[in-house]
Amino acid sequence: MNPFKYGQVVNGNDFCPRPALTKSIKDFIKSGQNIYVQGERRIGKTSLIIETIHHCRSKRACYVDLLEIKTTAGLCQRLAKALISFEQQSGFFEKILKSLSQLKPSIGFDTLTGSPTISIDPAIKFTPDSLNGLLDMLLSIHKKKPIVVVFDEFQDILNLREFKEVLAILRGKIQFHNSLPYIFSGSIRNKMYDIFNNPESSFFKSAIPIYVSELDTQCFVNFLKNKFALGKRTITDTAIDKIFSIADNIPGDVQQLCAAMWDTTSYKERFSEKNIPAALKLIFARESKGYEHILVQITELQLKCLVGLAKKGGKSPQSEEFLIASGISLPASVKKALNRLEQLKIVYRYEKEYKFINPFFKSWLIFKNL
Ligand SMILES: Nc1ncnc2c1ncn2[C@@H]1O[C@H](COP(=O)(O)OP(=O)(O)O)[C@@H](O)[C@H]1O
Ligand SMILES: [Mg+2]
Structure with a gap:
Protein backbone atom coordinates (compact mmCIF):
# COMPACT_ATOMS: atom_id res chain seq x y z
CA MET A 1 0.00 0.00 0.00
CA ASN A 2 1.24 3.46 -0.87
CA PRO A 3 2.43 5.02 2.43
CA PHE A 4 2.29 8.63 1.23
CA LYS A 5 -0.84 10.57 2.08
CA TYR A 6 -1.96 13.78 0.46
CA GLY A 7 -5.20 15.70 -0.08
CA GLN A 8 -6.40 14.74 3.39
CA VAL A 9 -5.78 15.55 7.00
CA VAL A 10 -2.89 13.44 8.30
CA ASN A 11 -2.46 12.16 11.84
CA GLY A 12 -0.63 9.59 13.93
CA ASN A 13 2.17 7.88 12.01
CA ASP A 14 1.34 9.91 8.94
CA PHE A 15 2.01 13.15 10.76
CA CYS A 16 5.62 14.36 10.75
CA PRO A 17 6.01 15.98 14.19
CA ARG A 18 6.06 19.75 14.62
CA PRO A 19 7.02 19.88 18.31
CA ALA A 20 7.40 23.65 18.75
CA LEU A 21 4.10 24.58 17.13
CA THR A 22 2.28 21.70 18.81
CA LYS A 23 3.52 22.85 22.19
CA SER A 24 2.51 26.46 21.76
CA ILE A 25 -0.96 25.57 20.43
CA LYS A 26 -1.41 23.14 23.31
CA ASP A 27 -0.48 25.85 25.81
CA PHE A 28 -2.96 28.28 24.26
CA ILE A 29 -5.70 25.66 24.34
CA LYS A 30 -4.98 24.92 27.99
CA SER A 31 -5.26 28.57 28.92
CA GLY A 32 -8.45 29.08 26.87
CA GLN A 33 -6.68 31.59 24.62
CA ASN A 34 -8.16 32.06 21.14
CA ILE A 35 -5.68 31.85 18.27
CA TYR A 36 -5.66 32.23 14.52
CA VAL A 37 -3.51 29.92 12.46
CA GLN A 38 -2.21 31.13 9.13
CA GLY A 39 -0.18 29.49 6.41
CA GLU A 40 -0.25 28.56 2.75
CA ARG A 41 -2.55 25.90 1.37
CA ARG A 42 -1.44 22.29 1.94
CA ILE A 43 1.23 23.43 4.38
CA GLY A 44 -0.37 21.39 7.17
CA LYS A 45 -2.59 23.75 9.21
CA THR A 46 -5.62 21.49 9.61
CA SER A 47 -3.51 18.41 10.35
CA LEU A 48 -1.50 20.31 12.96
CA ILE A 49 -4.63 21.62 14.69
CA ILE A 50 -6.49 18.31 14.73
CA GLU A 51 -3.41 16.32 15.79
CA THR A 52 -2.69 18.80 18.59
CA ILE A 53 -6.25 18.71 19.94
CA HIS A 54 -6.10 14.93 19.77
CA HIS A 55 -3.15 15.07 22.14
CA CYS A 56 -4.87 17.42 24.60
CA ARG A 57 -6.18 15.10 27.21
CA SER A 58 -9.99 15.07 27.54
CA LYS A 59 -10.59 17.72 24.87
CA ARG A 60 -12.60 17.08 21.73
CA ALA A 61 -12.45 19.07 18.50
CA CYS A 62 -15.63 20.69 17.21
CA TYR A 63 -14.57 21.21 13.61
CA VAL A 64 -16.44 23.60 11.33
CA ASP A 65 -15.12 23.91 7.78
CA LEU A 66 -16.05 27.23 6.15
CA LEU A 67 -14.41 26.45 2.80
CA GLU A 68 -16.30 28.19 -0.03
CA ILE A 69 -19.16 29.10 2.27
CA LYS A 70 -21.60 31.32 0.38
CA THR A 71 -24.55 32.13 2.65
CA THR A 72 -25.16 32.67 6.33
CA ALA A 73 -27.82 29.96 6.30
CA GLY A 74 -25.03 27.70 4.99
CA LEU A 75 -22.82 28.74 7.91
CA CYS A 76 -25.60 27.83 10.38
CA GLN A 77 -26.03 24.50 8.62
CA ARG A 78 -22.32 23.66 8.88
CA LEU A 79 -22.26 24.68 12.53
CA ALA A 80 -25.37 22.58 13.20
CA LYS A 81 -23.73 19.64 11.40
CA ALA A 82 -20.63 19.94 13.57
CA LEU A 83 -22.81 20.03 16.68
CA ILE A 84 -24.83 17.01 15.60
CA SER A 85 -21.71 14.96 15.01
CA PHE A 86 -21.06 15.50 18.71
CA GLU A 87 -24.18 14.67 20.50
CA GLN A 88 -27.01 12.82 18.96
CA GLN A 89 -29.46 12.41 21.80
CA SER A 90 -32.94 13.41 20.71
CA GLY A 91 -33.28 16.26 23.21
CA PHE A 92 -30.18 17.87 21.85
CA PHE A 93 -31.32 17.45 18.29
CA GLU A 94 -34.60 19.17 19.12
CA LYS A 95 -32.71 22.10 20.63
CA ILE A 96 -30.77 22.55 17.39
CA LEU A 97 -33.95 22.42 15.37
CA LYS A 98 -35.52 25.04 17.61
CA SER A 99 -32.57 27.37 17.13
CA LEU A 100 -32.80 26.96 13.41
CA SER A 101 -36.59 27.13 13.18
CA GLN A 102 -36.60 30.45 11.29
CA LEU A 103 -34.37 28.88 8.66
CA LYS A 104 -36.89 26.07 8.10
CA PRO A 105 -34.45 23.16 8.34
CA SER A 106 -35.29 19.80 6.85
CA ILE A 107 -34.18 16.57 8.47
CA GLY A 108 -32.71 13.63 6.68
CA PHE A 109 -30.64 10.58 7.44
CA ASP A 110 -27.16 9.76 6.28
CA THR A 111 -27.58 6.56 4.32
CA LEU A 112 -24.13 5.33 5.30
CA THR A 113 -24.06 6.05 9.01
CA GLY A 114 -27.77 6.30 9.73
CA SER A 115 -27.17 9.52 11.68
CA PRO A 116 -29.56 12.43 11.36
CA THR A 117 -28.59 15.32 9.09
CA ILE A 118 -29.93 18.84 8.77
CA SER A 119 -30.21 20.81 5.59
CA ILE A 120 -31.27 24.37 5.04
CA ASP A 121 -32.33 26.06 1.86
CA PRO A 122 -29.55 28.66 1.35
CA ALA A 123 -32.08 31.05 -0.20
CA ILE A 124 -33.93 31.41 3.12
CA LYS A 125 -33.27 34.69 4.89
CA PHE A 126 -30.84 34.49 7.75
CA THR A 127 -31.78 35.61 11.23
CA PRO A 128 -29.17 36.44 13.91
CA ASP A 129 -31.16 34.34 16.42
CA SER A 130 -30.23 31.10 14.67
CA LEU A 131 -26.52 31.80 14.90
CA ASN A 132 -26.79 32.99 18.50
CA GLY A 133 -28.67 29.83 19.47
CA LEU A 134 -26.05 27.56 17.89
CA LEU A 135 -23.18 29.41 19.57
CA ASP A 136 -24.93 29.09 22.94
CA MET A 137 -25.09 25.35 22.32
CA LEU A 138 -21.33 25.20 21.85
CA LEU A 139 -20.88 26.55 25.34
CA SER A 140 -23.37 24.16 26.89
CA ILE A 141 -21.62 21.17 25.26
CA HIS A 142 -18.28 22.51 26.46
CA LYS A 143 -19.55 22.72 30.02
CA LYS A 144 -20.45 19.03 29.96
CA LYS A 145 -17.22 17.88 28.36
CA PRO A 146 -14.51 20.31 27.18
CA ILE A 147 -14.20 21.06 23.49
CA VAL A 148 -12.02 23.19 21.24
CA VAL A 149 -13.88 24.91 18.42
CA VAL A 150 -12.07 25.06 15.08
CA PHE A 151 -13.30 27.35 12.31
CA ASP A 152 -11.24 26.25 9.32
CA GLU A 153 -10.79 28.35 6.16
CA PHE A 154 -12.22 31.16 8.26
CA GLN A 155 -11.42 33.84 5.67
CA ASP A 156 -14.27 32.51 3.53
CA ILE A 157 -16.70 34.08 6.00
CA LEU A 158 -15.98 37.26 4.02
CA ASN A 159 -17.95 35.70 1.12
CA LEU A 160 -21.18 36.22 3.06
CA ARG A 161 -23.28 39.20 2.09
CA GLU A 162 -23.88 40.09 5.76
CA PHE A 163 -20.34 39.18 6.90
CA LYS A 164 -19.97 42.24 9.13
CA GLU A 165 -23.11 41.35 11.05
CA VAL A 166 -22.04 37.70 11.30
CA LEU A 167 -18.55 38.59 12.55
CA ALA A 168 -20.10 40.92 15.13
CA ILE A 169 -22.43 38.16 16.36
CA LEU A 170 -19.58 35.64 16.56
CA ARG A 171 -17.34 38.07 18.39
CA GLY A 172 -20.18 39.11 20.72
CA LYS A 173 -20.65 35.53 21.88
CA ILE A 174 -17.09 34.29 21.75
CA GLN A 175 -15.78 37.03 24.03
CA PHE A 176 -17.96 35.65 26.82
CA HIS A 177 -16.89 32.03 26.20
CA ASN A 178 -13.85 32.51 28.41
CA SER A 179 -12.93 28.91 29.06
CA LEU A 180 -13.78 27.69 25.55
CA PRO A 181 -10.80 27.94 23.15
CA TYR A 182 -11.48 28.91 19.54
CA ILE A 183 -9.04 28.29 16.71
CA PHE A 184 -9.54 30.20 13.46
CA SER A 185 -7.50 28.86 10.60
CA GLY A 186 -7.03 30.25 7.11
CA SER A 187 -4.85 30.24 4.05
CA ILE A 188 -5.55 33.52 2.31
CA ARG A 189 -3.11 35.82 4.02
CA ASN A 190 -4.47 39.25 3.25
CA LYS A 191 -8.04 38.27 4.12
CA MET A 192 -7.06 36.68 7.44
CA TYR A 193 -4.89 39.70 8.18
CA ASP A 194 -7.82 42.03 7.58
CA ILE A 195 -10.18 40.12 9.84
CA PHE A 196 -7.79 40.13 12.79
CA ASN A 197 -5.80 43.32 12.27
CA ASN A 198 -8.12 45.88 10.75
CA PRO A 199 -9.34 48.19 13.55
CA GLU A 200 -12.75 48.30 11.87
CA SER A 201 -13.21 44.53 12.09
CA SER A 202 -15.10 43.12 15.10
CA PHE A 203 -12.31 40.52 15.37
CA PHE A 204 -9.60 43.19 15.69
CA LYS A 205 -6.90 41.82 18.03
CA SER A 206 -9.26 39.13 19.31
CA ALA A 207 -6.88 36.18 18.82
CA ILE A 208 -3.15 35.48 18.86
CA PRO A 209 -1.55 34.70 15.48
CA ILE A 210 0.32 31.45 14.84
CA TYR A 211 2.21 31.02 11.59
CA VAL A 212 2.61 27.59 10.05
CA SER A 213 5.52 27.39 7.65
CA GLU A 214 7.27 24.49 5.96
CA LEU A 215 8.14 21.42 8.00
CA ASP A 216 11.68 21.20 9.33
N1 LIG B 1 2.94 17.27 9.68
C1 LIG B 1 2.82 16.69 8.48
N2 LIG B 1 3.44 15.52 8.21
C2 LIG B 1 3.34 14.95 7.00
N3 LIG B 1 2.62 15.45 5.99
C3 LIG B 1 1.97 16.61 6.20
C4 LIG B 1 2.02 17.28 7.45
N4 LIG B 1 1.28 18.37 7.37
C5 LIG B 1 0.76 18.40 6.11
N5 LIG B 1 1.17 17.34 5.41
C6 LIG B 1 0.83 17.05 4.01
O1 LIG B 1 0.06 18.11 3.51
C7 LIG B 1 -1.27 17.71 3.15
C8 LIG B 1 -2.23 18.80 3.50
O2 LIG B 1 -2.31 18.96 4.90
P1 LIG B 1 -3.44 19.88 5.55
O3 LIG B 1 -3.31 19.75 7.01
O4 LIG B 1 -4.76 19.58 4.94
O5 LIG B 1 -2.96 21.33 5.07
P2 LIG B 1 -3.72 22.74 5.11
O6 LIG B 1 -4.80 22.65 6.14
O7 LIG B 1 -2.65 23.72 5.46
O8 LIG B 1 -4.24 22.97 3.71
C9 LIG B 1 -1.48 16.40 3.88
O9 LIG B 1 -2.37 15.55 3.18
C10 LIG B 1 -0.06 15.83 3.86
O10 LIG B 1 0.22 15.27 2.59
MG1 LIG C 1 -6.84 22.91 5.84
Missing part, protein backbone atom coordinates in the same frame (compact mmCIF):
# COMPACT_ATOMS: atom_id res chain seq x y z
CA THR A 217 13.51 19.88 6.24
CA GLN A 218 15.70 17.29 7.94
CA CYS A 219 12.83 15.92 9.97
CA PHE A 220 10.56 15.73 6.89
CA VAL A 221 13.27 14.13 4.72
CA ASN A 222 13.81 11.41 7.35
CA PHE A 223 10.07 10.94 7.61
CA LEU A 224 9.83 10.46 3.82
CA LYS A 225 12.86 8.15 3.65
CA ASN A 226 11.31 5.97 6.36
CA LYS A 227 8.13 5.72 4.31
CA PHE A 228 10.10 4.70 1.21
CA ALA A 229 11.91 2.13 3.34
CA LEU A 230 8.57 0.43 4.04
CA GLY A 231 8.80 -0.87 0.48
CA LYS A 232 12.56 -1.41 0.77
CA ARG A 233 13.00 1.51 -1.60
CA THR A 234 15.83 3.98 -1.22
CA ILE A 235 16.15 7.40 -2.74
CA THR A 236 19.16 9.60 -3.46
CA ASP A 237 19.56 12.96 -1.75
CA THR A 238 19.61 14.75 -5.10
CA ALA A 239 16.26 13.20 -5.98
CA ILE A 240 14.81 14.33 -2.66
CA ASP A 241 16.10 17.88 -3.28
CA LYS A 242 14.55 17.88 -6.73
CA ILE A 243 11.20 16.67 -5.36
CA PHE A 244 11.17 19.49 -2.79
CA SER A 245 12.02 22.03 -5.45
CA ILE A 246 9.34 20.84 -7.94
CA ALA A 247 6.77 20.78 -5.13
CA ASP A 248 7.78 24.25 -3.94
CA ASN A 249 8.51 22.80 -0.47
CA ILE A 250 4.79 22.46 0.24
CA PRO A 251 4.34 19.27 2.35
CA GLY A 252 1.11 18.19 0.63
CA ASP A 253 2.70 18.50 -2.82
CA VAL A 254 5.95 16.83 -1.70
CA GLN A 255 3.88 13.87 -0.46
CA GLN A 256 1.88 13.77 -3.72
CA LEU A 257 5.06 13.55 -5.78
CA CYS A 258 6.51 10.91 -3.43
CA ALA A 259 3.28 8.92 -3.79
CA ALA A 260 3.67 9.04 -7.57
CA MET A 261 7.35 7.99 -7.23
CA TRP A 262 6.18 5.00 -5.19
CA ASP A 263 3.57 4.07 -7.82
CA THR A 264 6.07 4.23 -10.67
CA THR A 265 8.91 2.28 -9.03
CA SER A 266 9.15 -1.19 -7.61
CA TYR A 267 10.05 -3.06 -4.44
CA LYS A 268 13.69 -2.76 -3.37
CA GLU A 269 14.43 -0.24 -6.11
CA ARG A 270 16.98 2.52 -5.50
CA PHE A 271 15.86 5.52 -7.38
CA SER A 272 17.24 8.83 -8.43
CA GLU A 273 16.25 11.98 -10.31
CA LYS A 274 15.89 9.86 -13.44
CA ASN A 275 12.67 8.42 -11.98
CA ILE A 276 11.05 11.82 -11.44
CA PRO A 277 9.71 12.44 -15.00
CA ALA A 278 7.71 9.19 -14.92
CA ALA A 279 6.21 10.19 -11.56
CA LEU A 280 5.32 13.63 -12.90
CA LYS A 281 3.71 12.08 -15.96
CA LEU A 282 1.51 10.00 -13.68
CA ILE A 283 0.41 13.16 -11.86
CA PHE A 284 -0.24 14.91 -15.17
CA ALA A 285 -2.35 11.99 -16.37
CA ARG A 286 -4.46 12.22 -13.21
CA GLU A 287 -4.78 16.00 -13.22
CA SER A 288 -4.66 17.06 -16.87
CA LYS A 289 -8.46 17.50 -17.13
CA GLY A 290 -8.20 20.20 -14.46
CA TYR A 291 -5.26 21.87 -16.21
CA GLU A 292 -7.13 21.90 -19.53
CA HIS A 293 -10.11 23.43 -17.77
CA ILE A 294 -7.86 26.28 -16.58
CA LEU A 295 -6.68 26.89 -20.13
CA VAL A 296 -10.29 27.26 -21.28
CA GLN A 297 -10.91 29.90 -18.61
CA ILE A 298 -8.02 32.22 -19.44
CA THR A 299 -7.06 34.55 -22.27
CA GLU A 300 -4.08 34.20 -24.59
CA LEU A 301 -2.28 36.97 -22.73
CA GLN A 302 -2.92 35.40 -19.33
CA LEU A 303 -1.53 32.13 -20.68
CA LYS A 304 1.61 33.93 -21.91
CA CYS A 305 2.00 35.38 -18.45
CA LEU A 306 1.63 31.93 -16.84
CA VAL A 307 4.23 30.46 -19.16
CA GLY A 308 6.55 33.37 -18.29
CA LEU A 309 6.00 32.62 -14.59
CA ALA A 310 6.71 28.93 -15.14
CA LYS A 311 9.94 29.65 -16.97
CA LYS A 312 11.27 32.74 -15.18
CA GLY A 313 9.72 32.50 -11.73
CA GLY A 314 7.51 35.16 -10.20
CA LYS A 315 9.95 37.45 -8.38
CA SER A 316 10.04 40.26 -10.96
CA PRO A 317 7.23 39.71 -13.45
CA GLN A 318 7.43 43.27 -14.75
CA SER A 319 11.12 43.14 -15.63
CA GLU A 320 12.46 43.40 -19.17
CA GLU A 321 13.65 39.78 -18.97
CA PHE A 322 10.20 38.51 -17.98
CA LEU A 323 8.49 40.53 -20.73
CA ILE A 324 10.82 39.08 -23.35
CA ALA A 325 10.42 35.51 -22.08
CA SER A 326 6.64 35.75 -22.01
CA GLY A 327 6.28 37.75 -25.23
CA ILE A 328 4.21 40.48 -23.56
CA SER A 329 5.05 44.07 -24.49
CA LEU A 330 3.74 46.13 -21.54
CA PRO A 331 4.37 45.69 -17.80
CA ALA A 332 0.83 46.99 -17.18
CA SER A 333 -0.57 44.05 -19.18
CA VAL A 334 1.38 41.61 -16.99
CA LYS A 335 -0.01 43.29 -13.86
CA LYS A 336 -3.57 43.02 -15.17
CA ALA A 337 -3.10 39.38 -16.15
CA LEU A 338 -1.60 38.52 -12.76
CA ASN A 339 -4.51 40.16 -10.93
CA ARG A 340 -6.94 38.05 -12.90
CA LEU A 341 -4.91 34.85 -12.39
CA GLU A 342 -4.86 35.57 -8.67
CA GLN A 343 -8.62 36.09 -8.71
CA LEU A 344 -9.07 32.76 -10.50
CA LYS A 345 -6.97 31.11 -7.76
CA ILE A 346 -4.34 29.92 -10.24
CA VAL A 347 -1.51 31.94 -8.72
CA TYR A 348 -0.98 33.60 -5.34
CA ARG A 349 1.43 36.16 -3.94
CA TYR A 350 3.93 35.07 -1.33
CA GLU A 351 6.28 37.71 0.03
CA LYS A 352 6.17 39.77 -3.18
CA GLU A 353 6.65 36.67 -5.34
CA TYR A 354 3.95 35.20 -7.58
CA LYS A 355 3.67 31.43 -7.28
CA PHE A 356 1.51 28.72 -8.79
CA ILE A 357 -1.12 27.41 -6.37
CA ASN A 358 -0.55 23.99 -7.94
CA PRO A 359 3.18 23.53 -8.66
CA PHE A 360 2.45 20.51 -10.88
CA PHE A 361 0.43 22.73 -13.21
CA LYS A 362 3.61 24.79 -13.58
CA SER A 363 5.62 21.66 -14.45
CA TRP A 364 2.90 20.64 -16.92
CA LEU A 365 3.07 23.99 -18.75
CA ILE A 366 6.80 23.46 -19.20
CA PHE A 367 6.33 19.81 -20.16
CA LYS A 368 3.74 20.74 -22.79
CA ASN A 369 6.01 23.52 -24.04
CA LEU A 370 3.06 25.91 -24.31
